[in-house]
Amino acid sequence: MTESVVKDQPGAGRLAHASSDHPPVPRAKVGVVLANLGTPDATDYWSVRRYLNEFLSDQRVVDYARWKWQPLLQLIVLSKRPFSSGKAYRSIWNKEKNESPLLTITRAQTVKMTARLKALYGDDVEVDFCMRYGNPSTKSVLTRLKEKGCEKIVFFPLYPQYGSPTTASANDQAFRTLMKMKWQPYIRTVPAYFDHPIYLQALANSVQEAYAGLPTRPTKLVASYHGVPERYLMQGDPYHCQCQKTTRLLREQLGFSKEDVDTAFQSKFGPETWLGPATVKHVAELARQGHKHIAVISPAFSSDCIETLEEIEEEIRDSFMAAGGETFSYIPCLNDRDDHIEALLAVINNELAGWLPTR
Template identity: 55%
Template sequence: MPDNSKNREFALPADHPPVVGGKTGVLIMNLGTPEATSYWPMRRYLKEFLSDPRVIETNRALWWVILNGIVLTFRPKKSGHAYELIWNKERNESPLKTITRSQSGQLAELYSGNAEIVVDWAMRYGMPPVKERIEHLKSLGCDKIVLFPLYPQYSATTTATALDKCYDALKQMRWQPAIRTVPPYHDDPAYIDALASSLTAHLKAIDYKPDVVVASFHGLPKSYLMRGDPYHCHCQKTARLLREQMGMKEGELIITFQSRFGTEEWLQPYTDKTIEKLAADGVKNVVVITPGFSSDCVETLEEIAIGVKEAFIEHGGENFSVAPCLNDSKASIKMLKHLIDRELAGWI
């Protein structure tokens, strides 16, 4: 008798995951947030964040000693106080988490008419973790996933590390979904339009005319720029395009960089020093916009709206306000959907 064993079909094990597919996932990702403002949640969050070699590019052994021996001893209390000032008490979470969840929910609603698309969200550091959400999308039958780090300007410290986390999860999968990533959108007309609309609405809502608008971006060590990080160039282009869209002259909308950490030189001019000098030089009315942040967070709500404002007033300034980030506004969601649709082309 001929041996037909090679032609037999093999039954899958009883515990084998169901073989499904045909759906496309969209995973939006933001930086992350501690789960509470007390010492240990803050320490866990800061340890994960500051242990990332994409964020701190220095000798790993030396940095381990500094981080665990000094930074994580004192920084959690200071950072916890900052978060406490802006904490969403109703939901017991940071505004960044509240807003990112809302962005995901609104995008999901816009795609609700297409059963092939599933929208989810994750944080690079903290909860919900990237690996968990990628696995969840895959379990729902997503054999294609669009990864969307919510950073308009590319940096290895933001976009790259968020994608690294995704790739780490994919490396553990026997059956990987197909992947696309949303590229930086620092100069996309839809993004610039959304920024201009948001700034225009804010200027109409306040009862004074600013002498200068300050576009404050998150800072970066200057050495990262010298090693090839394009972030500084992306920020400059965003500021220039926004200035042109608003019909402002160069001195009417200026660019600065905030949130520096440690003793190394960072991208300049520094936001806090610039604001202090403006006030000392007699500038009385300032508006700050933070185009590099997709959602309001501790850097915008505490560092700028509280800390930098206090410095401006102390140095002689009078009127100071911060335009909200694009957040989960209708203009923001429309812009995000525009960027996602472009990457879905050919898949949907």
């Protein structure tokens, strides 16, 4: 991949024709970064506030003019919200590891992906993960990979559907890091993969396995996606269309009828109109229509997190039960399931074409 080196120390060496005082140069490799949303470092007020400040200051997430939004954020939102968010995080926190489930799961995904890629490419590849907000930061991971000799990096935001507040924001942060590097690695970003056949099969497998383990079959499967303001759709963001297509492709993969599966959106924030129907209201309406047992799946999330483990498993479940529902079945995200890892591996291998031998 680069000029030959004379080995001086493990993983590094001198360029073959360089002077004796030339600094060691690591052997050229390809890096793969799995990028997820992020998590606070702890559940106390200040840890949650730091995380929310970074998250809600991102203009991909809240795109109001900074002079309007920042006073509201700093003086009102961040005075109150860390208390409620901290309580929500405490209800799902991985106490054994003292970290959020999102961090635990993303690390587990990375461990499995490392094993898969090492088996294919040996020491020619380095795998790591980063968070858009919180730790490990995008900057720290990309810098570390560059120092390890990764001259080329596949940067993989773990969002099946492209969204400006998610995929684009993750890519933005990667590019900001590159902007400050004297010697930038070549970088490839991974496109949306919601329609990849192996991903859809893994998603269908998770539904079929969940249904097989239930005493009664749900009369409705609700695919709940994280919401965005409705105007994003009008401004050209493809997220809504890709969510709707994900539901259709999943339904077809399962062989379900249109009446068996609904699409809804959760996590509304702020006063403007968001994509709908809102999951929390939709499940209550299903209960009032006579549906006693429903299942909910979250195809926009690659890992279970506060939006699934707290919002769906608590708030949305409570809404359904309070309206007359009897059985609420949440189908976990694909997390580190082997078929999910194989789907992500297929996507990565496609992006590695020309950089590493075809496998």
